[in-house]
Amino acid sequence: MHLPSSPWALLALAALYVRAVTVYSQIPFGQSTKTLSAPATNFTPNAVYDPKQLKAPPLPDDLPNTAFTLTLAASNSSVQGLSMPIPGTFYGFSVEMSVSNQILPFLNLMSLLTARGGGVHIRVGGNTQETATMVGELPNGTILQKAAVNTQITTQTPALLISPEMMRMMGNISALVPGVKWYLGVPMNDTSHLRLQIAEVGEAILGDNLLGLQVGNEPDLYGRHNFGGRSSDYSPQDYFNEFGAEMAGINADAQIPVKNNIVGPSTTGDVWSPEQIFDTGYLSAYADNLGFISVEKYPDDNCAAIFGGASQPRDPQTEFPKYLTHGAGLQIIQQFLNASAVAQRLGKPMLMFETNTASCGGFPGLSDSYGSALWGLDYGLTMAANNFSGALLHVSGGSVYYNPFTPPPTNQSAFHAWTVSPIFYANLIVAEALGPTGTAQVVDLGANGQSEMTPAYAIYENGAPARVALMNYMTDPSGQNDYVATLKVAGVQSVQVKYLASPSVAEKYNISWAGQSFGPAYGADGRLQGNLSVVTVPCSGGACPIHVPAPGFALVSLTDAAFSEVNPTAPATFSTTTSKTKSYNTATINPSVLATSNGHGGSAGKIFLGATSKESNAAARGAGAGAAVVALALGAAVVGRRALALAL
Numbered sequence: 069m070h071l072p073s074s075p076w077a078l079l080a081l082a083a084l085y086v087r088a089v090t091v092y093s094q095i096p097f098g099q100s101t102k103t104l105s106a107p108a109t110n111f112t113p114n115a116v117y118d119p120k121q122l123k124a125p126p127l128p129d130d131l132p133n134t135a136f137t138l139t140l141a142a143s144n145s146s147v148q149g150l151s152m153p154i155p156g157t158f159y160g161f162s163v164e165m166s167v168s169n170q171i172l173p174f175l176n177l178m179s180l181l182t183a184r185g186g187g188v189h190i191r192v193g194g195n196t197q198e199t200a201t202m203v204g205e206l207p208n209g210t211i212l213q214k215a216a217v218n219t220q221i222t223t224q225t226p227a228l229l230i231s232p233e234m235m236r237m238m239g240n241i242s243a244l245v246p247g248v249k250w251y252l253g254v255p256m257n258d259t260s261h262l263r264l265q266i267a268e269v270g271e272a273i274l275g276d277n278l279l280g281l282q283v284g285n286e287p288d289l290y291g292r293h294n295f296g297g298r299s300s301d302y303s304p305q306d307y308f309n310e311f312g313a314e315m316a317g318i319n320a321d322a323q324i325p326v327k328n329n330i331v332g333p334s335t336t337g338d339v340w341s342p343e344q345i346f347d348t349g350y351l352s353a354y355a356d357n358l359g360f361i362s363v364e365k366y367p368d369d370n371c372a373a374i375f376g377g378a379s380q381p382r383d384p385q386t387e388f389p390k391y392l393t394h395g396a397g398l399q400i401i402q403q404f405l406n407a408s409a410v411a412q413r414l415g416k417p418m419l420m421f422e423t424n425t426a427s428c429g430g431f432p433g434l435s436d437s438y439g440s441a442l443w444g445l446d447y448g449l450t451m452a453a454n455n456f457s458g459a460l461l462h463v464s465g466g467s468v469y470y471n472p473f474t475p476p477p478t479n480q481s482a483f484h485a486w487t488v489s490p491i492f493y494a495n496l497i498v499a500e501a502l503g504p505t506g507t508a509q510v511v512d513l514g515a516n517g518q519s520e521m522t523p524a525y526a527i528y529e530n531g532a533p534a535r536v537a538l539m540n541y542m543t544d545p546s547g548q549n550d551y552v553a554t555l556k557v558a559g560v561q562s563v564q565v566k567y568l569a570s571p572s573v574a575e576k577y578n579i580s581w582a583g584q585s586f587g588p589a590y591g592a593d594g595r596l597q598g599n600l601s602v603v604t605v606p607c608s609g610g611a612c613p614i615h616v617p618a619p620g621f622a623l624v625s626l627t628d629a630a631f632s633e634v635n636p637t638a639p640a641t642f643s644t645t646t647s648k649t650k651s652y653n654t655a656t657i658n659p660s661v662l663a664t665s666n667g668h669g670g671s672a673g674k675i676f677l678g679a680t681s682k683e684s685n686a687a688a689r690g691a692g693a694g695a696a697v698v699a700l701a702l703g704a705a706v707v708g709r710r711a712l713a714l715a716l
């Protein structure tokens with residue numbers, strides 16, 4: 069996420085997010101080092117408590133047709149505009165390094181995703197990676213800690229100390245939920261004194277579960293924010309040189325055995341286009357290091373509300389309709405389409421490495437609405453159709469609106485205490501739409517005369533039509549703007565349909581996926597609750613009429629295989645607990661739990677770090693249908709109370 073322009077704004081943000089925090093930061097534009105202690109007065113409740121609900125936008129003047137036909141070719145060979153094969157891991161998460169201790173350990177959600185898409189890719193990084201330093205150990209098993217900034221380095225972000233326990237926690241998560249893999253951020257704030265220990269320890273502990281190392285986060289904004297003491301005329305050539313110093317260090321470091329998994333250039337396009345960076349010779353000079361081509365983009369920002377002054381204030385209600393059109397996603401990636409084609413030619417996956425509804429925490433009522441789920445679905449499928457191989461939705465502390473999921477407040481000791489927000493359904497459903505085969509090819513069907521309100525995509529798998537995604541952005545309780553799309557697919561007798569249902573795009577809580585949901589705010593344990601409800605639609609002569617309400621989203625499986633491979637009967641579940649009193653030991657994983665954790669446990673209910681009967685019972689409830697249950701307290705709260713939950 070973008071830094072605010074003003075260091076004072078950043079300090080104000082700190083005051084918003086924690087009740088009292090000491091921030092040590094050299095003020096970039098001044099000469100002196102200041103220590104500020106912000107008072108408790110501006111504490112805001114967790115965003116997930118915020119009941120603000122917007123109004124659904126009015127119907128458009130030019131109402132789209134309510135009946136149209138979509139004809140699918142029987143083979144991918146004759147389909148115009150079909151994407152390259154896109155993995156089911158497409159939608160992952162970007163977790164701000166400074167809050168990773170609070171956010172990471174949500175095993176049930178990861179388990180749901182791996183059971184559909186075959187894996188989950190999670191990045192730990194962001195602005196806070198730039199000043200992070202790996203140390204040998206932190207007291208009491210703590211995995212991260214804020215530290216005074218080295219006064220030699222001008223930076224706006226408090227420095228972060230992380231211990232190898234962080235990597236061990238990540239390694240344990242991958243062991244418990246196979247398919248969870250990681251990107252790590254390597255600091256690039258001081259290329260005269262490289263700090264590659266995060267890469268070294270990450271490689272050593274995570275091994276094959278480490279997908280890549282990001283070097284340089286949003287480098288086109290380094291100059292604007294004088295990040296790492298860089299001047300405002302910091303250029304693509306300066307970045308090329310500094311990136312080269314990092315690559316030379318990595319190439320010479322025997323403790324970093326994998327050299328070709330670097331993620332770059334992670335530009336936002338705000339200051340430098342990817343092409344401006346490519347023009348320096350970046351792609352050829354670092355061809356042997358670059359494993360992935362990355363960009364980062366938020367379509368909007370809510371920075372004025374949080375920082376004041378830095379940008380124009382925005383009214384969420386006014387912004388809302390801009391998200392509820394088919395063109396919204398394409399608009400975000402338009403400037404990166406050439407880079408996507410370049411990446412494909414080089415055989416390197418194109419990644420949207422950090423994104424969400426709006427930077428600076430998102431908009432109340434918008435980023436946490438059913439509309440945000442529709443936006444996320446459409447945006448994700450648009451990226452996939454345009455040959456992006458992955459996109460990571462940013463997750464930050466408890467006081468932001470855009471989180472797909474939010475840990476319990478750190479002072480709560482509760483079992484069912486997580487919050488799963490509407491946009492998480494975009495992760496879940498895109499994983500289902502793409503499936504685990506790695507052969508999914510996506511095409512935007514230009515449905516209903518390219519209507520902005522009723523987009524549709526087809527997904528081909530192993531060369532044949534497998535699924536169709538249909539959406540309706542309009543809200544009309546009268547039913548008059550529901551539509552019927554008739555899918556024509558040769559030889560199909562019947563199809564199975566799952567709906568993401570809600571009465572309004574503005575709705576925050578009454579949302580269900582095929583009849584199931586995650587429960588209300590602070591009501592989630594990461595498992596889908598309620599009875600699964602799948603609609604079977606008979607087809608006549610290969611024509612299948614699919615009803616899509618206003619608003620609505622439907623995922624249509626065209627074959628039994630296309631349905632069953634993404635509808636696991638019993639994904640592994642875990643009991644997750646948080647405990648205030650155990651906040652400091654949380655990265656500790658009991659090896660005996662791991663030993664029984666990989667799907668054959670049976671001995672459910674072993675909870676370390678403080679078992680209670682409540683949790684044990686909950687674990688037992690999850691044990692139905694042969695599910696492997698592992699009771700695991702990975703300590704979501706960790707040092708959250710002490711962590712500065714900057715929503716960067």
Ligand SMILES: *[C@@H]1O[C@H](CO)[C@@H](O)[C@H](O)[C@H]1NC(C)=O
Pocket residue numbers: 149150151152409412453454455
């Ligand atoms: C995506 O890649 C495929 C396969 O190379 C290509 O045919 C298609 O035109 C690309 N799509 C876009 C929008 O560039």
Ligand SMILES: *[C@@H]1O[C@H](CO)[C@@H](O)[C@H](O)[C@H]1NC(C)=O
Pocket residue numbers: 233235236237238239240243273655656657658
């Ligand atoms: C899990 O955590 C324990 C304790 O920190 C550590 O000893 C072990 O190596 C970790 N396992 C993995 C696979 O990283």
Ligand SMILES: *[C@@H]1O[C@H](CO)[C@@H](O)[C@H](O)[C@H]1NC(C)=O
Pocket residue numbers: 342343346347406407410
């Ligand atoms: C796409 O990027 C390549 C590499 O930077 C560049 O040579 C080419 O001119 C670009 N094409 C367009 C249409 O911008």
Ligand SMILES: *[C@@H]1O[C@H](CO)[C@@H](O)[C@H](O)[C@H]1NC(C)=O
Pocket residue numbers: 477479480481
């Ligand atoms: C947690 O902290 C909030 C804010 O200070 C407070 O309102 C709430 O009562 C606390 N909850 C518990 C369980 O201590």
